[in-house]
Amino acid sequence: MRATIADIATFDGQQVTLHGWLHNRRSSGKLHFLIIRDGSGFIQAVMSKATVGDDAFTRAAHLGQETSLSVTGAVRADERARGGYEIDVASLEVHGDSQDYPITPKEHGVDFLMDRRHLWLRTERQTAIMRVRHEVIDAVRDFFNGRGFILCDTPIFTPAACEGTSTLFPVQYFEDTTAFLTQSGQLYGEANAMALGKVYGFGPTFRAEKSKTRRHLTEFWMVEPEMAYADLGDVISLAEGLITSIVARVLDKRRTELQILERDTTKLEAVTAPFPRITYDDAATILREKGLPFAYGTDFGGTDETVLSEHFDRPVAITHYPTTIKAFYMKPDPQQPDKALCVDVLAPEGYGEIIGGGQRVDDLDLLLRRIREHGLPQEAFEWYLDLRRYGTVPHGGFGMGIERCVSWICKLEHVRETIPYPRMLYRLYP
Amino acid sequence: MRATIADIATFDGQQVTLHGWLHNRRSSGKLHFLIIRDGSGFIQAVMSKATVGDDAFTRAAHLGQETSLSVTGAVRADERARGGYEIDVASLEVHGDSQDYPITPKEHGVDFLMDRRHLWLRTERQTAIMRVRHEVIDAVRDFFNGRGFILCDTPIFTPAACEGTSTLFPVQYFEDTTAFLTQSGQLYGEANAMALGKVYGFGPTFRAEKSKTRRHLTEFWMVEPEMAYADLGDVISLAEGLITSIVARVLDKRRTELQILERDTTKLEAVTAPFPRITYDDAATILREKGLPFAYGTDFGGTDETVLSEHFDRPVAITHYPTTIKAFYMKPDPQQPDKALCVDVLAPEGYGEIIGGGQRVDDLDLLLRRIREHGLPQEAFEWYLDLRRYGTVPHGGFGMGIERCVSWICKLEHVRETIPYPRMLYRLYP
Numbered sequence: 001m002r003a004t005i006a007d008i009a010t011f012d013g014q015q016v017t018l019h020g021w022l023h024n025r026r027s028s029g030k031l032h033f034l035i036i037r038d039g040s041g042f043i044q045a046v047m048s049k050a051t052v053g054d055d056a057f058t059r060a061a062h063l064g065q066e067t068s069l070s071v072t073g074a075v076r077a078d079e080r081a082r083g084g085y086e087i088d089v090a091s092l093e094v095h096g097d098s099q100d101y102p103i104t105p106k107e108h109g110v111d112f113l114m115d116r117r118h119l120w121l122r123t124e125r126q127t128a129i130m131r132v133r134h135e136v137i138d139a140v141r142d143f144f145n146g147r148g149f150i151l152c153d154t155p156i157f158t159p160a161a162c163e164g165t166s167t168l169f170p171v172q173y174f175e176d177t178t179a180f181l182t183q184s185g186q187l188y189g190e191a192n193a194m195a196l197g198k199v200y201g202f203g204p205t206f207r208a209e210k211s212k213t214r215r216h217l218t219e220f221w222m223v224e225p226e227m228a229y230a231d232l233g234d235v236i237s238l239a240e241g242l243i244t245s246i247v248a249r250v251l252d253k254r255r256t257e258l259q260i261l262e263r264d265t266t267k268l269e270a271v272t273a274p275f276p277r278i279t280y281d282d283a284a285t286i287l288r289e290k291g292l293p294f295a296y297g298t299d300f301g302g303t304d305e306t307v308l309s310e311h312f313d314r315p316v317a318i319t320h321y322p323t324t325i326k327a328f329y330m331k332p333d334p335q336q337p338d339k340a341l342c343v344d345v346l347a348p349e350g351y352g353e354i355i356g357g358g359q360r361v362d363d364l365d366l367l368l369r370r371i372r373e374h375g376l377p378q379e380a381f382e383w384y385l386d387l388r389r390y391g392t393v394p395h396g397g398f399g400m401g402i403e404r405c406v407s408w409i410c411k412l413e414h415v416r417e418t419i420p421y422p423r424m425l426y427r428l429y430p
Numbered sequence: 431m432r433a434t435i436a437d438i439a440t441f442d443g444q445q446v447t448l449h450g451w452l453h454n455r456r457s458s459g460k461l462h463f464l465i466i467r468d469g470s471g472f473i474q475a476v477m478s479k480a481t482v483g484d485d486a487f488t489r490a491a492h493l494g495q496e497t498s499l500s501v502t503g504a505v506r507a508d509e510r511a512r513g514g515y516e517i518d519v520a521s522l523e524v525h526g527d528s529q530d531y532p533i534t535p536k537e538h539g540v541d542f543l544m545d546r547r548h549l550w551l552r553t554e555r556q557t558a559i560m561r562v563r564h565e566v567i568d569a570v571r572d573f574f575n576g577r578g579f580i581l582c583d584t585p586i587f588t589p590a591a592c593e594g595t596s597t598l599f600p601v602q603y604f605e606d607t608t609a610f611l612t613q614s615g616q617l618y619g620e621a622n623a624m625a626l627g628k629v630y631g632f633g634p635t636f637r638a639e640k641s642k643t644r645r646h647l648t649e650f651w652m653v654e655p656e657m658a659y660a661d662l663g664d665v666i667s668l669a670e671g672l673i674t675s676i677v678a679r680v681l682d683k684r685r686t687e688l689q690i691l692e693r694d695t696t697k698l699e700a701v702t703a704p705f706p707r708i709t710y711d712d713a714a715t716i717l718r719e720k721g722l723p724f725a726y727g728t729d730f731g732g733t734d735e736t737v738l739s740e741h742f743d744r745p746v747a748i749t750h751y752p753t754t755i756k757a758f759y760m761k762p763d764p765q766q767p768d769k770a771l772c773v774d775v776l777a778p779e780g781y782g783e784i785i786g787g788g789q790r791v792d793d794l795d796l797l798l799r800r801i802r803e804h805g806l807p808q809e810a811f812e813w814y815l816d817l818r819r820y821g822t823v824p825h826g827g828f829g830m831g832i833e834r835c836v837s838w839i840c841k842l843e844h845v846r847e848t849i850p851y852p853r854m855l856y857r858l859y860p
Contacts, residue, residue, distance in 0.1 A: 067821050
């Protein structure tokens, strides 16, 4: 009977066939201990010379790492085994051999591994990260779908820039037209919210930033909810609900993977609502008290974010940044018009910003003024201005970067391991 | 109490407040009949002069289409009403006015509507299509997630072409590097399947085709499952399972939307497994018998697809195309090496191809030969060849275009209405 390692427990005592690859092998006299992986997990298969005979036993001694093979044998519970089960091999069939597999159990440099990302993905650690990523994305969708949000995809090809053009990738569209790859679907999300009430976009976004930090990719995935008839408080509650729901889901479904990644899960278990909510001014005070050379009125730098995010045991929501350092569409606080009704959420443990959003300008005249003040071409935003011309309503939303979220949940050194094929300043292969 | 139109039935007899927009209004003496939409649905609110007073009644007579407003009143069941309920208005508050809204209930031309897509999306028909799209995508994800597939995103920026470069969009990456926007994540999906067993990619793909047909977009979404240890039969079964599962889900959850779209649901109810399975040769015979000028050995054209897809009452799987007209990675049938172990699934009712896939070449030498025969640069495929060097296994998968699937399920004239912001040869705005 064909089985997978993930559901091996349901076959205890039965004869099964596993289709997979040889991950590792050690031998001890008349026994081979074969670690088999099949994509769903890893298991030890024990092959005894007495059972399979001399010829088969000798052949197995020469199988290279990543040889594809099928193993048939009885499933046996063993509490010392990883996953709680082993296979006693009755027979073994080789499909494709594998000589000199480049990624061995020894340490390799990052560039070496990145050049072989298509093979690196086969390791236990990388498959665990991919499964956490899968779970995070599924949790995101369940969260929004369960709350009446409609998935409404925003375009990748855009005719104009959302927030300036310096970090946009231009694409030669047809004839003499230039399109830009989206940096954010937010403006479209606002139009969608006016049509469908509560929406979210979920797709890749692109930033041509020449940053080489552990937080930057040129291509990354973002989820962007947007709600009509919503204010900053609604946006913060939604962000809080989303993050707690993702963390709870991964803790519930991906314990094994977190264990493989040696993640301290008590840090994740602390991630419950309510999150601390502080203002930009409060954050500036914290940075000053810690002796950082922070210039009031500027945006937080990488180090500032790290320090702020280490200051709390759970994500922190920072609101009311100066309007001068925020995008043109951020609504000023009527009580203090030099501050925006915006929120950034920083993940704890030094991970920094994973969410940015807020309430949008809903007044036509103010939006026109802001577009002028930012030196943006009004004609490119005529359709966006229509949303304020025809039945404007208070509304808001945010964007959450999937890779930064996964990086934090898995506690990785660098965001490059959170996506199957990371794209960076000097990385476009494989 | 704040309510939404979608869950109005749970508030029968209660006083609620709805936040939405004025979709339409007609008046009859001392009554206004206001059609309110809130993104979750449409409902009629009845305003009586006797209840709200002369002033409020007169003001309401001048509200323009798409005025944003809140209506407070009692929910009353009325079986003649759309959705089964009406609201008796006690009070009405206007948030943002709306004068001369461009999209009126009269007929508009397609270009006029496409230029105002951000507003066109507010109509009952377009919101119904978006909800079906949402449901199709959710059904796709549930289908794969429930079968142990791991979502594994393939890159948008690619260094080389999957199937030739003539329909690729080039992007200026950093410095002198050119990246191409993905046409298909399949090759990466194969690598992912070797790591995780069963995977799927789900994201936007791009084709720089100068086609102006009802089936073409330059930017469209595709789901691409890939399975290790799978053959053509497994691929066909998976495709069949996916399509029947999507159709059943939409029939179950989106009856209201299908009704708005005036979809004949009996046609969808016929979509059950097994689908007819025919070969390319069988299809050629059908076309010949119908008198079409089909040249054996070429690919099916738009008209051929339409005719074939009208020949069956459910999707049809067509296998064994000549290898000469299929991509280099398609595995030849060992029994008849001039035919590929491939499958296209055509949707019925004339909609044509929605799925294309098959079993992949798993032999290193054959793959090398095919790359040479297709005049492709081997060095660009070294990483892909590694999948045959290190533990190759039989494997396969397919790609399904979301927009074509939604177009068929909604029975639309043109695929442009299936995505919020369609991108076509002459369409990049809004």
